[in-house]
Amino acid sequence: MMGAWGTGLYSDDTSCDVRDDYVTHLTQGCASEEAEQKILGGYGPLLAQPEIACCVYFALADTAWKYGRLSASLKAKALSLLQSGGDVFVWKRDAPTNVAARIKVLKALEARLNRIQPTELPMQLTPPKPQKVRTTAPIGSVFSLSLPSGNVALLILVGYKELAESIDPVFSALSWRAASVDAAPRHIAATDPTLPFNAFRKQCAHVAILPGDQRRNILFGLEQTSIRVEALLPYNPESIVWLAIGRIAREIDAFYHNHASSPTR
Incomplete structure (x- = not known):
């Protein structure tokens, strides 16, 4: 519903x-x-x-x-x-x-x-506020995210979504987690698998960060890495769910808990 x-x-x-x-x-x-x-x-x-x-x-x-x-x-x-x-x-x-x-x-x-609608109401015009650019990090940037389990995951910036009041970074979560970012692959290919995120009884390919504090940088809680993306990962702007950063970390851990046979490096 x-x-x-x-x-x-x-x-x-x-x-x-x-x-x-x-x-x-x-x-x-x-x-x-x-x-x-x-x-x-x-x-x-x-x-x-x-x-x-x-x-x-x-x-x-x-x-x-x-x-x-x-x-x-x-x-x-x-x-x-x-x-x-x-x-x-x-x-x-x-x-x-x-x-x-x-x-x-x-x-x-x-x-x-089916009734006659009211007379058109006059509107008090308000100029639109300039959009807030959440980050200027380039597409292909790779960030590490600490998980509740003590492991870390990798989020790859795959695109930007323009909203009414902001321009938000959109990520794919690499199908990978480990005890530290030192164990991460040094290169990521466009064909490397990524994790889905749940939204309204469907799965989304990407996740965007729902800010909890508008004064704080949207990337708070993420650490940019030097990992290189060899080619841009697929990006579908119609397949995004907005989640708080803590929820993103919990969902990644939950995925591995529910798929115990999935590789953890």
Whole structure:
């Protein structure tokens, strides 16, 4: 249920992000259709997943309606999803006792979208803040990360992800851990295996660091090494999960605990 904590329309992280980002785009001077496209473009291929599509289109259509900016195409898409049952299938699968409550929420949304929307609300424009560049380390940099087990792992910087307020480094975790970085391979090839990270019942190829303290360097807890990457590792910007640095270390240890036959060098 996409991290849902209730049956309400905005009782999950994705819907809240869509609502807040849409309003931010309006306050930064975007026209309504441009704001819509920014939101939809940000989810890209993920909209092919019905669960995600419902969260995104329902929150976007509802927010646009409340601000008097709901376009005909967005309205038609949201109503089409609602008339086909919306995301009730998710609730039947994961929380059957809450199905009736979710159906009530979706019926209320459908009724609202079919009413005449309010007069377009004026927006107080706020210039966008400059993006915070988290680090200028070059792609291909290799960092060591201390693990709770006492071992160390290697994170390779494979790319950058541009967000609304920041540009974040994205890493792949090499399928390797050892008692010290001295045992690490001196060269890493593009074909060397990397570890997956779990997110919303799927696995992501890469991880980005969720900052716990905005005043601290995003790479705090990592040590840059002199290990050389022979060729750039694959990078898929649609396969990233954001985790706190401590969570990244715990997940790497957990992977090896659950795959005891995996090599530990």
